[in-house]
Amino acid sequence: MLIALLVMAGLALALGAVLGYSSIKFKVDGDPLVDKIDAILPQTQCGQCGFPGCKPYAQAIASGEADINQCPPGGEPGVKALADLLGVEPKPLNAEHGTPKPKSVAVIDENTCIGCTLCIQACPVDAILGAAKHMHTVIASECTGCELCVAPCPVDCISMQPIGEHVDNWKWRYPVFEIKQAA
Amino acid sequence: MLSKIFKFNGGVHPPENKLESTGRPIQKLGIPDQLVLPLRQHIGNLPKLRVQAGDHVLKGQLLAEAEGTISAAVHAPTSGTIVSIEEQLIPHPSGLPDVSITLKTDGQDQWLPHQAIDWQQLAPADLAKSLRESGIVGLGGAAFPTQVKLRPASGPGLKYLIVNGAECEPYITCDDLLMRERADEIVKGIEIAQHLLKAENCIVGIEDNKPEAERAMREACAKSSLKITVAVVPTLYPSGDARRLTALVTGIEVPSGKRSTDVGVQVFNVATLLSVYRYLTFGETTTSRIVTVTGNVRNPGNYEVLLGTPVEFLLEAAGGALSDTNGLIMGGPMMGFQLPAAKVPVIKATNCIIASAPRLFPEPPPAMPCIRCARCADACPVSLQPQELYWFSRAKNLEKARDYQLFDCIECGCCSYVCPSDIPLVQYYRFAKSEIIAQDKAKEAANLARERNEFRLSRIEREKQERAAKHAQKAAGAKADAAPADDAKKAAIQAAMARAQAQKTEVTPQNTENLSPKVQAEIAEADARRAEAEGASAVDAANQEQQEG
Numbered sequence: 001m002l003i004a005l006l007v008m009a010g011l012a013l014a015l016g017a018v019l020g021y022s023s024i025k026f027k028v029d030g031d032p033l034v035d036k037i038d039a040i041l042p043q044t045q046c047g048q049c050g051f052p053g054c055k056p057y058a059q060a061i062a063s064g065e066a067d068i069n070q071c072p073p074g075g076e077p078g079v080k081a082l083a084d085l086l087g088v089e090p091k092p093l094n095a096e097h098g099t100p101k102p103k104s105v106a107v108i109d110e111n112t113c114i115g116c117t118l119c120i121q122a123c124p125v126d127a128i129l130g131a132a133k134h135m136h137t138v139i140a141s142e143c144t145g146c147e148l149c150v151a152p153c154p155v156d157c158i159s160m161q162p163i164g165e166h167v168d169n170w171k172w173r174y175p176v177f178e179i180k181q182a183a
Numbered sequence: 184m185l186s187k188i189f190k191f192n193g194g195v196h197p198p199e200n201k202l203e204s205t206g207r208p209i210q211k212l213g214i215p216d217q218l219v220l221p222l223r224q225h226i227g228n229l230p231k232l233r234v235q236a237g238d239h240v241l242k243g244q245l246l247a248e249a250e251g252t253i254s255a256a257v258h259a260p261t262s263g264t265i266v267s268i269e270e271q272l273i274p275h276p277s278g279l280p281d282v283s284i285t286l287k288t289d290g291q292d293q294w295l296p297h298q299a300i301d302w303q304q305l306a307p308a309d310l311a312k313s314l315r316e317s318g319i320v321g322l323g324g325a326a327f328p329t330q331v332k333l334r335p336a337s338g339p340g341l342k343y344l345i346v347n348g349a350e351c352e353p354y355i356t357c358d359d360l361l362m363r364e365r366a367d368e369i370v371k372g373i374e375i376a377q378h379l380l381k382a383e384n385c386i387v388g389i390e391d392n393k394p395e396a397e398r399a400m401r402e403a404c405a406k407s408s409l410k411i412t413v414a415v416v417p418t419l420y421p422s423g424d425a426r427r428l429t430a431l432v433t434g435i436e437v438p439s440g441k442r443s444t445d446v447g448v449q450v451f452n453v454a455t456l457l458s459v460y461r462y463l464t465f466g467e468t469t470t471s472r473i474v475t476v477t478g479n480v481r482n483p484g485n486y487e488v489l490l491g492t493p494v495e496f497l498l499e500a501a502g503g504a505l506s507d508t509n510g511l512i513m514g515g516p517m518m519g520f521q522l523p524a525a526k527v528p529v530i531k532a533t534n535c536i537i538a539s540a541p542r543l544f545p546e547p548p549p550a551m552p553c554i555r556c557a558r559c560a561d562a563c564p565v566s567l568q569p570q571e572l573y574w575f576s577r578a579k580n581l582e583k584a585r586d587y588q589l590f591d592c593i594e595c596g597c598c599s600y601v602c603p604s605d606i607p608l609v610q611y612y613r614f615a616k617s618e619i620i621a622q623d624k625a626k627e628a629a630n631l632a633r634e635r636n637e638f639r640l641s642r643i644e645r646e647k648q649e650r651a652a653k654h655a656q657k658a659a660g661a662k663a664d665a666a667p668a669d670d671a672k673k674a675a676i677q678a679a680m681a682r683a684q685a686q687k688t689e690v691t692p693q694n695t696e697n698l699s700p701k702v703q704a705e706i707a708e709a710d711a712r713r714a715e716a717e718g719a720s721a722v723d724a725a726n727q728e729q730q731e732g
Contacts, residue, residue, distance in 0.1 A: 038633070041629075042625075042629055043628075043629035043630070043632040043633045043636070044632065045632065045636050053636060053640075054633070054636075055633075055636075055637075124636050124639065125632050125635040125636050125639065126635055126638070126639050127635070142631070142632075142635065144628075144632045165277075165279060166279065166281070167223060167273070167275055167277055167279050167281045169621070169624075170275075170277035170279060170617075171614075171617040171618060171621055172276075172610070172613035172614045172616070172617045173614060174579075174611075174614050175607050175610040175611055175614065
């Protein structure tokens with residue numbers, strides 16, 4: 001009887017120690033769901049969803065404060081991926097937050113730029129280079145096309161230009177065959 | 184000597200159509216008025232421009248230099264003047280324009296002074312640098328920069344150096360003719376590659392439909408001090424694929440996701456090694472290549488063509504395309520693609536131009552549903568499951584397609600060739616591949632954007648804290664420093680006043696000493712009067728003040 005009790009108590013202590021150790025050692029920081037949602041979002045940081053960036057939107061989705069159809073740059077495929085992740089039904093994009101547009105980059109008209117730095121402060125990914133009273137320019141490869149720099153410009157010298165098709169980003173088409181009417 | 188020949192899975196044997204273009208020796212094509220040299224002639228990074236419009240260049244002069252690890256230089260194929268550097272149509276399946284250099288030729292064909300490179304004595308690093316400037320790429324059609332593959336071995340070296348003379352695609356005969364006519368030079372190229380890579384075995388793989396090339400290569404190899412084996416492989420498409428040829432002549436299967444060097448094998452095309460020989464022995468950079476012109480043309484044959492020559496110029500030399508020609512194919516009929524126009528230039532990857540006609544390539548019948556016969560799986564030389572890949576690609580189930588090793592597909596077209604339902608399978612795989620590549624790129628860009636955004640937020644937070652800390656420090660410091668600062672100021676003022684006083688007393692006018700006693704008496708009298716007057720006025724002023732007060 002005593003031996004059985006001691007064995008059980010010993011086991012309980014040993015397993016408890018293992019559990020306690022692993023809860024400290026393998027502690028998960030933050031909510032892994034937020035990171036998973038954030039990984040699906042396109043990271044344009046445009047704020048069209050109503051939150052100041054992709055991470056806050058991901059947090060809002062995870063806590064149930066926001067719906068999954070508020071991200072126009074992610075488009076329908078993004079909504080579908082979020083629905084798959086969260087186990088809910090996909091729904092069409094909410095037009096209140098905007099509609100998907102072709103991917104574009106901001107271009108500064110360097111003749112008009114007065115060097116006010118307002119766009120530099122607005123850029124969420126530090127993709128605009130310049131200094132006060134000096135011309136600014138957009139680093140095209142870093143630009144996410146969020147359009148946040150367009151509104152603050154006092155001289156309207158920033159325009160969004162769609163990225164065209166080049167040999168670099170050209171893709172093979174899905175095979176489509178013309179249906180011919182039989183004679 | 185005979186070497187053992189192994190087998191690979193599948194493969195097909197389409198009609199060869201090679202005899203048309205092997206009747207005549209290689210002919211040297213003239214210099215056209217204008218050459219168009221796209222910067223994108225190889226796999227990898229675009230080279231960096233080194234010339235401007237208006238420059239006069241000599242044959243072999245560097246126009247653009249290799250940029251990054253995988254890249255190749257571009258040289259002037261003949262002497263002339265650079266007219267423009269702008270976007271022009273290039274031979275690419277997209278049919279889109281890309282940056283190209285237009286060279287107006289002067290007909291002189293004047294070489295830039297060049298000299299042999301002492302490759303036997305040169306340090307490996309210098310040799311690698313020199314090869315980087317050569318502009319040589321794989322001339323079998325893939326156009327992978329050769330300098331990357333020819334890095335001198337520092338370790339134990341390769342087990343097998345395989346020389347690819349298989350040329351398995353129908354219609355193409357440029358390597359065949361090259362081996363027949365310039366076998367000695369190719370063998371010298373093999374010797375150089377063997378020296379650089381310290382290869383234990385050298386094997387030349389040739390398909391058995393090229394007996395003349397085989398004979399020429401055997402004779403040339405016999406003259407060499409190296410032991411080079413000529414392996415004759417059965418004619419079966421795609422035996423000319425580097426990994427298939429490796430399997431055929433060595434029995435080694437390169438594992439999925441690994442490089443051939445990981446298993447001690449490196450493969451070079453015969454024409455590539457000839458270019459290496461010409462570069463290291465004479466200092467000649469890549470300025471021309473052999474192109475097969477065949478199909479629906481009057482005089483099919485092989486031509487030595489300056490890079491940048493318009494395809495239409497080449498067609499004219501071959502007697503012109505026949506009237507029922509409905510398109511031009513670059514490469515072979517299995518893996519080639521339609522050229523967007525006849526004016527596009529010949530580039531380093533152009534091994535063959537086929538004028539197509541309905542008679543030669545009838546339009547495929549409409550695709551029928553897949554009946555799961557698995558003939559494609561039997562034909563697949565990479566042992567994939569083309570039928571599964573087809574379903575996943577068609578349904579745009581890209582992750583699944585990737586799981587089924589879509590990226591091991593070499594797009595050889597055997598599956599489409601044998602498909603009884605005439606499904607254009609390779610088109611589906613190409614679509615799926617480029618979709619996956621685009622998605623991966625987008626993912627990478629998103630990760631970069633996330634990183635930059637997080638960095639920005641943390642920077643703003645840090646700046647805010649730093650500013651707050653600075654303000655706090657300033658506010659605290661202002662109070663504590665106030666009293667001592669005032670004292671110091673006062674002390675400074677006092678000191679300054681004392682100094683001024685001292686100066687005043689020290690410096691008195693001393694201009695009365697040298698005067699005569701009479702004059703001095705007069706001055707003293709005047710001083711006395713002035714003092715009297717001053718005293719009176721002081722009294723007046725005091726009285727006035729009193730009255731006002």
